[in-house]
Amino acid sequence: MKNVCIVGGGAAGLMAAYAAAENGHNVTLFEKNEKLGKKIYITGKGRCNFTNDVSAEEFLQNVVRGKRFLTGAIYSFPPQKTIDFFEEYGLSVKIERGNRAFPSSDHASDVTKTLEKACKMMGVKLFLGEKVEKILFTTP
DSSP: OOEEEEEOOSHHHHHHHHHHHHTTOEEEEEESSSSSOTTGGGGGGGTOOOEESSOHHHHHHTOOSOHHHHHHHHHHSOHHHHHHHHHHTTOOEEEEGGGEEEETTOOHHHHHHHHHHHHHHTTOEEEESOOOOOOOOOOO
């Protein structure tokens, strides 16, 4: 088991923290803001279209830039797995026109709460209002 430090509690930071903890690591996440996922709250006009209910192939067909960069990730964690993840941690999901996945509540905050819940269930330690100014590390 390794000690893992995640700097930033946005969508990517929360998922990275969850994944590291799921793989057996001791994870601590630091977020400079007073709450997690601040940018999640403004996505999809406050509703958070968190993925599209399509195959990995179809998803990639609609990527304008960075398709090559996303290919490995989207095949490892395809849209359906994303939907399953959120449902597993209690988020009710609805699919709207264009195969867009939203929380049934239409509240982006529920996406953030679900990510936070998943992290906490994995034992991630969360520190809010903590600005990281310097990173020091030692090699074993």
